[in-house]
Amino acid sequence: MTAADIKKLRDMTGAxxxxxxxxxxxxxxxxxxxxEYLRKKGQKLSAKRADRDAKEGVVIAATSxxxxxxxxxxxxxxxxxxxxxxxxxxxxxxxxxxxxxxxPETVESLNALSFDNGLSIGEKVTEQIGVIGEKLEVSHYxxxxxxxxxxxxxxxxxxxxxxxVLVALNMEGTEYIEPGKNIxxxxxxxxxxxxxxxxxxSATIEKEIxxxxxxxxxxxxxxxxxxxxxxxxxxxxxxxxTLLAQAYVKDSKMSVxxxxxxxxxxxxxxxxxxxxxx
Numbered sequence: 001m002t003a004a005d006i007k008k009l010r011d012m013t014g015a016x017x018x019x020x021x022x023x024x025x026x027x028x029x030x031x032x033x034x035x036e037y038l039r040k041k042g043q044k045l046s047a048k049r050a051d052r053d054a055k056e057g058v059v060i061a062a063t064s065x066x067x068x069x070x071x072x073x074x075x076x077x078x079x080x081x082x083x084x085x086x087x088x089x090x091x092x093x094x095x096x097x098x099x100x101x102x103x104p105e106t107v108e109s110l111n112a113l114s115f116d117n118g119l120s121i122g123e124k125v126t127e128q129i130g131v132i133g134e135k136l137e138v139s140h141y142x143x144x145x146x147x148x149x150x151x152x153x154x155x156x157x158x159x160x161x162x163x164x165v166l167v168a169l170n171m172e173g174t175e176y177i178e179p180g181k182n183i184x185x186x187x188x189x190x191x192x193x194x195x196x197x198x199x200x201x202s203a204t205i206e207k208e209i210x211x212x213x214x215x216x217x218x219x220x221x222x223x224x225x226x227x228x229x230x231x232x233x234x235x236x237x238x239x240x241x242t243l244l245a246q247a248y249v250k251d252s253k254m255s256v257x258x259x260x261x262x263x264x265x266x267x268x269x270x271x272x273x274x275x276x277x278x
Contacts, residue, residue, distance in 0.1 A: 041130035058161035060096040070153035070166040071099040074140035154180030158188040163276035192243040
């Protein structure tokens with residue numbers, strides 16, 4: 001076993017020099033066995049740290065060159081120290097690139113895709129647990145697709161990879177790239193729960209109505225007026241929490257919908273995705 005052998009294994013796996021030296025020693029210089037040794041180390045560590053919180057990490061938002069496909073991937077870890085490491089960020093970017101090329105349906109199907117050296121993404125994540133010594137996981141994956149000629153997707157990464165957004169516009173054209181990114185920034189800042197009121201799920205609506213009733217009851221309002229008051233509060237909830245109805249952060253005198261229509265009467269958002277750490 002030579003220093004060149006150790007460096008070669010390090011380049012292949014990203015493991016530390018001492019870990020590579022020990023792996024090659026245990027494997028009698030056999031590279032395949034050394035890689036397997038490191039992988040098993042990652043599996044053991046993964047099992048030990050399964051109940052740990054992995055609330056740090058990075059969120060990558062990526063789109064295809066024609067802006068018809070977009071993905072969000074969150075790669076989670078335990079500490080901010082690891083999240084800020086450029087190798088960790090590059091690892092997350094590569095996972096996002098693979099997701100963008102294949103557009104799987106779920107996190108599970110993303111983890112099953114090939115990464116490199118015969119490993120799947122899930123197996124590579126496990127290997128890196130052994131390398132880094134922390135719980136790692138692909139904890140979020142989502143995508144947006146638009147048909148050619150039917151709009152474009154704009155990405156935004158917020159605050160050093162702490163959040164990511166995809167926004168799909170219904171119109172193409174480079175003149176709408178900046179507006180699309182403005183709306184993606186709006187999503188990151190204001191965290192809307194849906195595109196418009198039709199997109200709010202029934203459980204949320206029922207919860208907000210009950211909250212409205214309780215607030216009105218606590219203010220001493222008559223029982224027969226509670227429903228009407230709650231519905232009024234629900235209207236404000238829609239205005240504050242659905243993207244198109246929200247006040248536009250760069251000009252609060254207009255809504256997001258009004259801002260888009262000021263650029264083109266038919267311009268709107270058809271879909272958005274948002275992921276953040278935590």
